[in-house]
Amino acid sequence: xxxxxxxxxxxxxxxxxxxxxxxxxxxxxxxxxxxxxxxxxxxxxxxxxxxxxxxxxxxxxxxxxxxxxxxxxxxxxxxxxxxxxxxxxxxxxxxxxxxxxxxxxxxxxxxxxxxxxxxxxxxxxxxxxxxxxxxxxxxxxxxxxxxxxxxxxxxxxxxxxxxxxxxxxxxxxxxxxxxxxxxxxxxxxxxxxxxxxxxxxxxxxxxxxxxxxxxxxxxxxxxxxxxxxxxxxxxxxxxxxxxxxxxxxxxxxxxxxxxxxxxxxxxxxxxxxxxxxxxxxxxxxxxxxxxxxxxxxxxxxxxxxxxxxxxxxxx
Numbered sequence: 001x002x003x004x005x006x007x008x009x010x011x012x013x014x015x016x017x018x019x020x021x022x023x024x025x026x027x028x029x030x031x032x033x034x035x036x037x038x039x040x041x042x043x044x045x046x047x048x049x050x051x052x053x054x055x056x057x058x059x060x061x062x063x064x065x066x067x068x069x070x071x072x073x074x075x076x077x078x079x080x081x082x083x084x085x086x087x088x089x090x091x092x093x094x095x096x097x098x099x100x101x102x103x104x105x106x107x108x109x110x111x112x113x114x115x116x117x118x119x120x121x122x123x124x125x126x127x128x129x130x131x132x133x134x135x136x137x138x139x140x141x142x143x144x145x146x147x148x149x150x151x152x153x154x155x156x157x158x159x160x161x162x163x164x165x166x167x168x169x170x171x172x173x174x175x176x177x178x179x180x181x182x183x184x185x186x187x188x189x190x191x192x193x194x195x196x197x198x199x200x201x202x203x204x205x206x207x208x209x210x211x212x213x214x215x216x217x218x219x220x221x222x223x224x225x226x227x228x229x230x231x232x233x234x235x236x237x238x239x240x241x242x243x244x245x246x247x248x249x250x251x252x253x254x255x256x257x258x259x260x261x262x263x264x265x266x267x268x269x270x271x272x273x274x275x276x277x278x279x280x281x282x283x284x285x286x287x288x289x290x291x292x293x294x295x296x297x298x299x300x301x302x303x304x305x306x307x308x309x310x311x312x313x314x315x
Contacts, residue, residue: 037066037084041076051075087212099185100210103152106159107211115156121304122160129271129301130166130248138239138249138269139301140173142293144257144285148277149306151179154252161248162213168248169205169215173265175226176254178219184208191220195238196229215246226254230264239268256289263296271299278307 035043038052047055047070055076059069067085070076100107106115129136141154151174158170172180173192181188186206194200200220208214223229242249251269256262266272272293276286286303293300 037088040084040087041080046080047075101183101185104155104159104183106156118156118160122157125273125301136271137243137247138251138271140251140253140262140266140269140272141275142253142256142262142266142272142289143275144255144281144289146255146258148275148281150275151183151252153275153304153306154250155180155183158214158250159211162211165213166247167245168213168250169217169242169246171217171249171251172219173230173251174254175219175223175229175261176259178222180216180252181218184216186216186218188218189221191218193220193223193229196232196234197223227259227261227264230261236268257285263292266293266298267296271301273301274303276303276305278305
């Protein structure tokens, strides 16, 4: 995957009013202080307190780091040490049986070339949007057609932003063919659609426990009127409320050519990242989507080319 992000000069700020509702009581992201390796291994059930003391005694005599001392005594495996180090340094390195989908490469294969490209994209987005002078927080991920990689890009960026220590929430606003609850392995029965219909509140937001600092608002039940729900003032109020609690808000969207939802979502977010897929996306359709977004007053922060063939079929 290659990424290029180009700044666009025209941005229309949205005048979003909370309409009298000043607190939707959404959870604020936080990070626990980093614990010693021994304590983390006890809490996970990998070591007993007596084992930790044996390692500490040997560590003192041999002058080795705790992890190396545990491996030398046969009480720990290298994988145990690497997993704890990853947790201590905020670097997701999860096993394939973690409950996360394999396409979430930022968590399951963090050292791959693909994830390095995604990190480069993250860095550009931080400079262009999330840490610019206006401190914007929300970004919609859009593309013209199906199978171009919107859900894949949005999910992996969410993991990578959380690894920066940014309080991050991913909203699945594809109320037609939602996928984020499947990618992250969380229940998807209650979500955005219920909030917009006035039937749920903050309990619809799920903490992604395998990825510290990341929350997911799934789409929830597929409603019969997605466009009308997204166009209601409640969606704008929701994003405004989340801005006070989260530093990064990423929003997954449906294919723009199949419905008007993506334009509405991007307008509420204030900005969009356009996704194209090599050998799949049409340049005229991308140009048409770009023009439509500009007419909505949406900042196009940039564009990313999703070039990996095995990602082409993913929304």
